[in-house]
Amino acid sequence: MTSQTTSQWSFGSLKSVSDNVNGPMDSFASSNIVSNIFSGSESILQFNRGVEEGSKFLPSNNQLIIDVESYTFRPELKEGSPEVLVKVEKDDVENSPNGPRGRKNHQREDSNFEEERSSKQSAAYVEEDELCEMFDRYLLCTDETGQPGFCDIDEEEQIEVTKASQRNGQPNGSSGGKTRAKKQGNKKKVVDLRTLLINCAQSVIAGDSRTANEQLKQIRQHSSPSGDGSQRLADVFANCLEARLAGTGSQIYAALASKRMSAVDTLKAYQLYLSACPFMKFSIFFANRMIADLAMKSAKKKLHIIDFGILHGFQWPILVQHLSCLPGGPPELRITGIEMPLSGFRPAELVEETGRRLAKYCERFKVQFQYHAIARKWETIKIEDLNIFNDEVLAVNCLFRFKNLLDDTVAENSPRDAVLKLIRKMNPDIFVHTVVNGSYNIPFFVTRFREALFHYSSLFDMIDNNMPREDQQRTIFEQEFYGREIMNVIACEGSERVERPETYKQWQARNMRAGFRILTLKQELVKKARGKVKRDHHKDFMIDEDGQWLLQGWKGRIFCASSCWVIA
Incomplete structure (x- = not known):
């Protein structure tokens, strides 16, 4: 703005202020006063003398008058200098406490906004770079010659975890966690936390809140989220019993389920689990x-995988890597990723993001790729939604996720049976089915509580024997994954309880009723899995087979089972 417009604004403002304060002024008197100020020769002489002396201190090119529309900023000012801005703000604060505070705040806010936006963009790029690096490290593998190979684990990572376990007094085949627990038991009073938890569950279901609260208080005294396996287990189960007692289980679980972990954090916890426990990686390997x-033996040059519960797609980068090395060249790959819809305006955001990430791997390994994302309730999907063609090998895959479908006890038309009927209509060349082997899908609360307690007791014992207690990723895994599942099992009922595992024998009967026939288990895979478990993992891990199912467990308890099926 020019000095003329500034003067007009100033005196106009002054007039409006005086009108408001002193009331209406006579127009003649007002004009007389103004004329006396500017018309006297003495006043004009003094004014000119002041301007002449003041001009000595002004720059020669008068940079104080700026025409905003025609003024061009210097290149260095366009780029900005955060250091200079910070320094000016500091000087203004120290030397001019009564200065133009409004303008200083605007400068500081604009600077902070630009800095925050820049830092967020940088953080996004850093996270994406870190995620790509972690995917390469944990989800791909190379053989001894450095060439892509078809393996299921990162051998170097496994060696490091084994060394860490040995340093913590937990060598393979030992019971380090139990030894420490016994030493602690000599100093403290031994408490049967399982019995306390079961008694508390009985008090909760009986509505005896006073007794239940006293029992919870006693459990809290002997539980800890950073203690040994039994203490961590008791802490999680106590939280769930407290939520059920207060009637807030559904709200807490909904909040936990809606909380989205970043792919980086998920992969870090997932990698720790892969390194310490063979269940997931052998299921993926199988x-x-x-x-x-199947794709290698088929004459068809197209492979279509329909994955129920694809989530982040951790299973598929290594398959893409392997397909790229096939002697006759890789087949055209098409993946249909199916997930439950997210709440909000973008229900398919997660599954679409997975597709973009997998597309980068296919481009990297020169595998032709198409991706189709579906985010709907699985029982509502129709055969027409899947775009199945006769010139492709069709494989249907589901790892551990059928347990989240409602069963006959809740829905009249069981979603489990509906999805199995849909798969049968697809007529797949292979249906790979891996299930969580659990018997805590029972309507009666105390029985369900007891079965869940035994199941997760073994899991927490397994983690305690194979993961360092001070590892932050272990705590995240226990709280974010197991803790959320247990909250649903213990504190939710009806259609809100979505953690409903069945035993592999129950699934076998259900699959056969739906019209499937189980395929013969390949003995070479069983032999290889047993060898890797014996060589790389704790002696209490087990690999077994029963009725063409590949079983995995810990200390005699079976946790998961894998099998392959075709239409009968």
Whole structure:
């Protein structure tokens, strides 16, 4: 703005202020006063003298008058200098406490906004770079010659975890966690936390809140989220009993379920679990090997995988890597990723993001790729939604996620049976089915509580024997994954209880009723899995087979089972 417009604004403002304060002024008197100020020769002479002396202190090119529309900023000012801005703000604060505070605040806010936006963008790029690096490190593998190979674990990572376990007094085949627990038991009074938890569950279901609160208080004294396996287990179960007692289980679980972990944090916890426990990686190894062998033997040059519960797609990068190395060249790959819809305006955001990430791997390994994302309730999907063609090998895959479908006890038309009927209509060349082997899908609360307690007691014992207690990722895994599941099992009922595992024998009967026939288990895969468990993992891990199911467990308890099916 020019000095003329500034003067007009100033005196106009002054007039409006005086009108408001002193009331209306006579127009003649007002004009007389103004004329006396500017018309006297003495006043004009003094004014000119002041301007002349004041001009000596002004720059020659008068940079104080700026025409905003025609003024061009210097390049260095366009780029900005945060250091200079910070310094000016500091000087203004120290030397001019009564200065133009409004303008200073605007400068500081604009600077902070630009800095925050820049830092957020940088953080996004850093997270994406970190995620790509972690995917390469944990989800791909190379053989001894450095070439892509078809393996299921990162051998170097496993060696490091084994060394860490040995340093913590937990060598393979030992019971380090139990030894520490016994030493602690000599100093403190031994408490049977399982019995306390079961008694508390009985008080909760009986509505005896006073007794239940006293029992919870006693459990709290002997539980800890950072203690040994039994203490961590008791802490999680006590939280769930407290939520059920207060009637807030559904709200707490909904909040936990809606909380989205970033792919980086999920992969870090997932990697720790892979390194310490073989369940997930052998299930992935089994599924990928069966699908890859089928694609290699088929004369068709297209492979279509329909994945129920694809989530972040951790299973597929290594399969893409393996397909790229096939002697006759890789087949065209098409993946239909199916997930439950997210709440909000973008229900398919997660599954679409997974597709973009997998597309980068296919481009990297030169595998032709198409992706179709579906985010709907699985029982509402129709055969027409899947775009199945006759010139492709069709593989249907589901790892551990059928347990989240409602069963006959809740819905009249069981979603489990509906999805199995849909798969039968697809007529797949192979249906790879891996299930959580659990018997805590029972309507009666105390019985369900007891079965869940035994199941997760073994899991927490397994973690305690194979993961360092001070590892932050272990705590995240226990709280974010197991803690959320247990909250649903203990504190939710009806259609809100979505953690409903069945035993592998129950699933076998259900699959056969739906019209499937189980395929013969390949003994070479069983032999290889047993060898890797014996060589790389704790002696209490077990690999077994029963009725063409590949079983995995810990200390005699079976946790998961894998099998392959075709239409009968």
